[in-house]
Amino acid sequence: MGEAAGVGELSGGDGDVDFTPAPIDVNVDGLKDFRAWLGRELDANLRPGAEGIVNDHLMGVRFGWRNAGRQVAVARQRYAESLEASTANLVQYVNASEVLIDAILQVVTNYRASDLSAADSSRILTDVLGGVFAGRTSPDVDQSSEDRREQHRMQPGASP
């Protein structure tokens, strides 16, 4: 792993034109490692763990359903909201990890395809990341990645 390879940058003077590598602010190997780790962690721990918890949450509020006490009713309502919010959070974490995986893929793909100045590359990569984080899908997204997301996408299901 190393600092990212650079694209060429013209420099020099007195009529000399030298091609000097300029580092671009991307650590491709590091990003690939990060992406691989994130994918493993998602499949091995986060997704299965979240699914089990969500399944239990989806049982809903199971206490005091016939109790006439107002306090119990209030507690039931608030607990229902907690279940709903936590379920949504867990689903979001899984989806967010998938977004990150896609984002890294796009960064790496765009980096490799780029033949621009360091400034241009950095701007493009920032745009790519911003687009992915904003929820846009890019035609560059690996289809297998899309398939994988679709296959595993978690849904909160019925509200508790």
Place this chain on the structure above:
Amino acid sequence: MSPDLGAIHYLGTGPTALGAYDVWQVYGLDQLWEMVRDEDGVASFTQVGAWHRMAELCSEQADQLQRALDQLMVHWPARPGSAAELFKLQVGRLVASMRESAVIAAATKQPLTDITMELGRAKDELGVLIERKRTYEGQEAALSSRAAYPGRGATDVPPPAAEVPPEGWRQALPAQPDRPGRTAAVAAIGGLTLLALLGAAFVVVGIRRARRP
């Protein structure tokens, strides 16, 4: 009247609303029992386990993610305006949200445990009372079915003391409407003070959603 709605209807929130104790007076033992008879706590304790697992999962994932991000950032410095900065910001938000969820999940376990235990105790205590009531009612029914005027040759043998309900048992049995001694039963089912506190605890429990990275 639907037993699961009655008290809520009666309670209200205005200055003229009845107090909780007054409200509970409209319920008899049978109605109170109906409110708790299905409280087995199985699902709720399963969810206690789920909250525990969520706390651990979110905490561990946040730690791992932060560690991986830190390692990445060593070689991909987050300079202002760079893609690395944006990446670090988004992952950092995810980590922060996971940590928050871990804290909230851990804080939710105890109130849920307490409520489930309290309702289980109410069920146990009311179960004893309802069983006693049924026994006495059965004894009364058996006594009333005995011949009032035994036929010729019959011997008017008094029933064994164990088969005769105590004098005035209805008045003595707690949780009869407008009977003395009902405070314990009402407290058993309501656990009102505790449940009010637990209800407040759920306010603290998060209703926050993670922001999308």
